[in-house]
Amino acid sequence: MEPIAGGPAQLVLTASIARRYYVDGRSKVEIADEFRLSRFKVARLLDQARSSGLVRIEISHPGNVDLDLSARLQEAFGLRRAIVVDTPEDEPAALRLQLGKAAAELLTEIVTADDVLGLAWARAVTAMTDQLTSLARVPVVQLTGALSRPDVEANSVELVRHTARLSGGPAYLFYAPLVVPDATTARALRQQPEVAEAIGHFDAVTKAVVGLGSWDAGQSTLYDAMDTDACEQLRKRGVVADISGVFVDAKGAPVQSKVTERVIAINAEQMNAIDEVIAIPYGLGKVEAVRAAVRSGLVNGIVTHSPLARALLDEVP
Amino acid sequence: MEPIAGGPAQLVLTASIARRYYVDGRSKVEIADEFRLSRFKVARLLDQARSSGLVRIEISHPGNVDLDLSARLQEAFGLRRAIVVDTPEDEPAALRLQLGKAAAELLTEIVTADDVLGLAWARAVTAMTDQLTSLARVPVVQLTGALSRPDVEANSVELVRHTARLSGGPAYLFYAPLVVPDATTARALRQQPEVAEAIGHFDAVTKAVVGLGSWDAGQSTLYDAMDTDACEQLRKRGVVADISGVFVDAKGAPVQSKVTERVIAINAEQMNAIDEVIAIPYGLGKVEAVRAAVRSGLVNGIVTHSPLARALLDEVP
DNA sequence: CACAGCTCCGCTCATATGAGCAGACAGGTT
DNA sequence: AACCTGTCTGCTCATATGAGCGGAGCTGTG
Secondary structure (H helix, E strand, O other): OOOOOOOHHHHHHHHHHHHHHHHOOOOHHHHHHHHOOOHHHHHHHHHHHHHOOOEEEEEOOOOOEOHHHHHHHHHHOOOOEEEEEOOOOOOHHHHHHHHHHHHHHHHHHHOOOOOOEEEOOOHHHHHHHHHOOOOOOOOEEEOEOEOOOOOOOOOHHHHHHHHHHHHOOOEEOOOOEOEOOOHHHHHHHHHOHHHHHHHHOHHHOOEEEEOEEEOOOOOOHHHHHOOHHHHHHHHHOOEEEEEOOEEEEOOOOEOOOHHHHOEOEOOHHHHHOOOEEEEOOOOHHHHHHHHHHHHHOOOOEEEEEHHHHHHHOOOOO | OOOOOOOHHHHHHHHHHHHHHHHOOOOHHHHHHHHOOOHHHHHHHHHHHHHOOOEEEEEOOOOOEOHHHHHHHHHHOOOOEEEEEOOOOOOHHHHHHHHHHHHHHHHHHHOOOOOOEEEOOOHHHHHHHHHOOOOOOOOEEEOEOEOOOOOOOOOHHHHHHHHHHHHOOOEEOOOOEOEOOOHHHHHHHHHOHHHHHHHHHHHHOOEEEEOEEEOOOOOOHHHHHOOHHHHHHHHHOOEEEEEOOEEEEOOOOEOOOHHHHOEOEOOHHHHHOOOEEEEOOOOHHHHHHHHHHHHHOOOOEEEEEHHHHHHHOOOOO
């Protein structure tokens, strides 16, 4: 990367050749011909030009998606999809808007008529569906119960219904909370016709968008909605992230517990069977949660913002 | 140049491929293999990436030589050499120092033991020789008489002697002014043994560094040293530049005149026979002079600074 | 002077690549 | 349905390219 060439004339020659090759797109043979050099010499000068840093290649584009970072994130974690939005915004609501837009575009692009779409409840997912403008005609399946929080008006049901309407496909939705006080109630709820029908479609889902929370106060809607005992119990079991009701530890292994039975949502096995599972995490507090979710293999698509992406890649400066 | 790709996933894919290709240097076949695409698809995505501006290729390097500009200048004017120094400096003396350094490096690089070096008198040439630290063993021939100006202590003779000493080769130098009041005196001077000997070596010169002035007050040392009548006469004949005593018009044609006979210097024909003739112009006032000098074919190497280079290329912004 | 060690050059030959073509498909139009 | 029309795909085949080799020239050293 360092050994820079000899004299200035040499450098200018190299620069000329580099431009002919990279900018004008001429072949090395043509260049060799023009400069009265052997094509080998030209090739060597070009190698030198690149290795010495004389020719710099940048990947960027006008939009607010950092393609280079996206590609690197995708590769580094073996993801099917990664979209990194480069925005100075750090106010959560505005950020969600941006990420929602990007995720909506992604969904529009990757969902085809052969898919079955699963949607979990999460603010970020709502942000996405709010920005959705077109979608192939697919069935839309509700993957989790809803948590109604005072600060969020939309609920899981609206989210699914809205998307299905936009798509033109059938909706499989139900009215139930994400978490209930005991396993018995949960079992009873799962017996309900609408719930049972939706659950029955889980196996058919090919693409899903889920919520992703870090198992800490304020970092997971589910955590905040659950009783302290349950939260603590899960933490002791090593849970660092919840993926729309599926708990995973730092190694990415799903954690089974009594609490799991109280959750009305897709389970780890079912989620694992889905071809593409996309999450939309943001905020530096979710670094470990994202790592865990990705390690688990349950989540293989990420839409996020550049600070979190950089943190994930350990490029913290 | 404009049609950017479709969806964000597509973009990220393209970015990934672009990085594999341009940054990691993988072959398209390998990439196609890795991404489960045909090599044609990969090639098309890469074409698209380049034409849409997603991949940007820059040519630059740490030094203060603007290689890209140099290469473009060289090509645009069909020059053998072009070195453009990118410096914020615009104070003439400091600028001369920078250009002198660049020119000295160039000379060191391109002069080989087979060459015969010719040096004209000019402040810029002195600036170069002052920065010269090593040179192949070559004869050094004085190409012009000296103009002694009160503000410049070095004269043509010192310049040649110093260079020859550094090189280790013989010096052919003489003591005579560049311009004398009448042709008779000039003829007499040319008969002098040292002068005649130097002139006798003009035909052997293979590389030369000359001065280049715009035919205006303050833009040419020769102009300033000459009587007003002669200056005016030459201007009427269309002279726009003097190349160390050779006058050329805007078309680059050498202008013969009575004044020419009063100059003790290499003539147009002899200069034309020299393989490489390098000038070191600076200052935006010399744009037309440089054009004329280059058009004449007498000067085929330029060492200059970026503002003048840009002006020459009509990139004035 | 001979020689090892070095760099630089251009060759061969297997491989990568581009130009241009024809089939497959989608969406609209008669 | 039949028919354009444009887009996208992967093919063939000629050409461009890279890896590795041996020879030429240069330099310092015994």
